[in-house]
Structure formats: C-alpha cells, structure tokens
Amino acid sequence: MLLVTDLGSTEWLEQLQRLTGALGGKEFEEQVVALLNLLLPIDHCVVFTHGAEGVGHLFTHGKMAAQTAEQLANDYVHQYHDRDPMFASLAKGDCDDLDKIRPLDLQTEYDPAYRNHFFDRNGLIDKTSTVGRVKDGSVLCNFYRMAGSPRYSMEDRVRLERILPLVTAFIAAHFRLVKKPNPNVQDSAAPRERTRSLVHTIIGKQVAPFDRLTAREREVCERILLGYTSIGIGLDLDIAPSSVLTYRKRAYEKLAIGSQNELFALCLDASRA
Numbered sequence: 001m002l003l004v005t006d007l008g009s010t011e012w013l014e015q016l017q018r019l020t021g022a023l024g025g026k027e028f029e030e031q032v033v034a035l036l037n038l039l040l041p042i043d044h045c046v047v048f049t050h051g052a053e054g055v056g057h058l059f060t061h062g063k064m065a066a067q068t069a070e071q072l073a074n075d076y077v078h079q080y081h082d083r084d085p086m087f088a089s090l091a092k093g094d095c096d097d098l099d100k101i102r103p104l105d106l107q108t109e110y111d112p113a114y115r116n117h118f119f120d121r122n123g124l125i126d127k128t129s130t131v132g133r134v135k136d137g138s139v140l141c142n143f144y145r146m147a148g149s150p151r152y153s154m155e156d157r158v159r160l161e162r163i164l165p166l167v168t169a170f171i172a173a174h175f176r177l178v179k180k181p182n183p184n185v186q187d188s189a190a191p192r193e194r195t196r197s198l199v200h201t202i203i204g205k206q207v208a209p210f211d212r213l214t215a216r217e218r219e220v221c222e223r224i225l226l227g228y229t230s231i232g233i234g235l236d237l238d239i240a241p242s243s244v245l246t247y248r249k250r251a252y253e254k255l256a257i258g259s260q261n262e263l264f265a266l267c268l269d270a271s272r273a
Contacts, residue, residue: 012038016264017227019170024177029061032170036143040159044124044144046073047171048081051137055081058139058175063146064122072118080117085109086129087140123147128160132168139172166261169268207270209255217251220244224260225267 015035022028029045036042044062046069048055057073064072081087106119106127118124126145131138143160145151152160203210203222210218216237223233230248234241257263 013227013260020225020264023170023174028174029059032167032174033061036160036163036167039163040156041145041149042143043146043149044069046076046142046144047175048073048076048087048140048142049137049175050087050140053137055087058171058178062144068122072122075117080114083111083114086131086142125149126151128152128157130164130168132172139168139175141168141171163261166265166268169265173268203267209266210270212254213251214247217247217254220247221251221263224248224263 015031015038019028019031019035022031033042033045036045042062044060044064046060046062047058049058050056055077057077060069060073062069076084106115106125110119119127123146124144125147127142129140129142131140141164203213203218203225210221213221216239219237220233223236228236230241230244233239233244237244252258252263255263255266257266
C-alpha cells in the first residue's frame with residue numbers, strides 16, 4: 001500500500017496511465033478501484049448520476065456478488081435514492097465543497113428500512129461519499145467498507161481527502177464519454193493510444209488553461225502526463241534534462257499548480273469544459 005507521500009511514484013503514475021487509458025471503456029471501473037486500493041482498501045464502489053434525465057447508475061465494482069450489487073443499484077435508482085441523505089442534499093443544491101469527502105453515520109443519518117435494505121443485509125459497514133459536477137448534472141461516488149474490514153479511520157479519511165478530487169474528476173470525465181461517445185476515444189484503441197488522444201486533445205490543441213503555455217511547455221506537460229521521466233522527455237524532444245525541469249517549472253507556475261497529480265486534475269477539468 002502506498003503512503004500519501006508516495007503519490008507521484010512510478011507505481012502511482014503507471015496506474016494513473018491505466019486509468020486514463022480506460023476512460024470511456026469497460027475496464028474503467030476496475031482501474032479506478034485499483035487506483036484507490038493503492039492508497040487504502042476500498043471494498044465496494046458505486047457511482048450514480050443525477051441530471052435533467054433523472055437518476056442513473058453509472059457503475060458498481062467491488063467484492064459484493066455481482067447480481068446482488070446490480071439489484072441494489074436498481075433499487076436505489078427506482079425506489080430509494082430520495083431517502084439517501086447525500087442524494088437529498090445534492091438534489092436540493094445544498095452540497096458545498098462537492099469534491100470533499102463526506103463521512104456518513106449509518107445509525108443516525110439513515111432510516112432503519114433503508115439501512116437494513118442496503119447495509120445490514122449485505123455486509124456493508126461504513127461509507128463515505130463525494131460528488132463531481134458534469135455539464136448537465138452530477139456524479140455521486142460512494143466508497144464502502146464491508147464486514148471483515150475495519151471502518152474508515154480518521155487517517156483513512158485524510159488519505160481519501162488527498163486524492164478524491166482527482167478520482168472524482170476521472171469519474172466525471174468517464175461519465176461524459178459514456179453518455180456521449182467521443183470519436184477520439186474508441187474501446188478498441190490501445191490504452192496508451194487512448195491516453196495520448198485525451199492528453200493531446202486537451203494540451204496539444206491549446207485548450208484553456210493550457211493556452212497560457214508556450215509550445216515547448218505544452219510538449220513537456222504532455223509527456224509528463226504520459227509518464228515520461230525527465231530524461232525520457234529530454235531524449236524525446238532532443239533537449240537537456242535540465243531544460244525539461246525549467247520548462248516544467250515555468251508551466252507549473254503559469255498553471256498555478258505544484259505536482260503531477262494537479263496536472264492530471266487540471267487536464268480532466270479542461271476536458272469537461
């Protein structure tokens with residue numbers, strides 16, 4: 001398991017690449033849970049959507065039996081969503097700081113019938129949620145612990161707090177691609193080519209805020225997102241590694257960011273514009 005200080009490590013960036021490559025495809029749900037599990041155990045993940053077309057189920061992935069998980073998701077969409085305090089707040093527009101996690105007390109915030117149907121009978125013992133905005137609505141992301149695992153600790157929640165804005169941005173981008181397929185992102189494409197397509201569309205074509213960068217700064221940022229090392233970027237662009245660091249520093253300053261994770265998040269935010 002990675003520590004928070006390990007974000008940006010080779011293992012972390014390789015998983016980010018796999019997740020980016022899975023955007024819009026069938027493997028996305030597996031890859032997003034794999035990314036979270038690098039940091040701490042997530043037993044069950046369910047994502048719902050909310051917008052003009054009503055409530056929808058985007059995906060479920062985890063340890064629960066697939067048939068049971070699918071039935072619960074269907075029950076939530078068609079019968080129970082308005083009894084979920086997180087969804088109720090979202091529907092009323094009361095959710096502030098949407099990309100912040102919200103711990104939910106199963107005993108006090110849910111009515112007994114809801115708690116029995118979704119939690120007690122199915123071995124779910126703890127839950128935390130976060131919300132991401134998309135153009136025409138929101139995605140409600142729920143992360144659970146099941147019997148046999150400990151409840152989320154304060155340290156666990158701090159870990160989640162660090163990465164959930166990034167993860168939620170990925171999920172929102174995935175929803176947009178699933179809802180309205182992007183001809184540049186085909187399920188049959190190799191993950192690395194899909195990653196290149198997404199990154200080039202956002203950065204290479206000078207989509208805001210990347211239009212603030214020079215051509216060379218954009219080239220360096222593209223390769224950072226594709227997982228190149230400074231040496232690899234230098235070889236690819238035929239410039240010295242020290243020049244790579246200079247261009248990266250200038251780009252980060254112009255974008256008001258300080259890390260590769262923030263660069264990922266900025267790229268995904270730009271893709272939703």
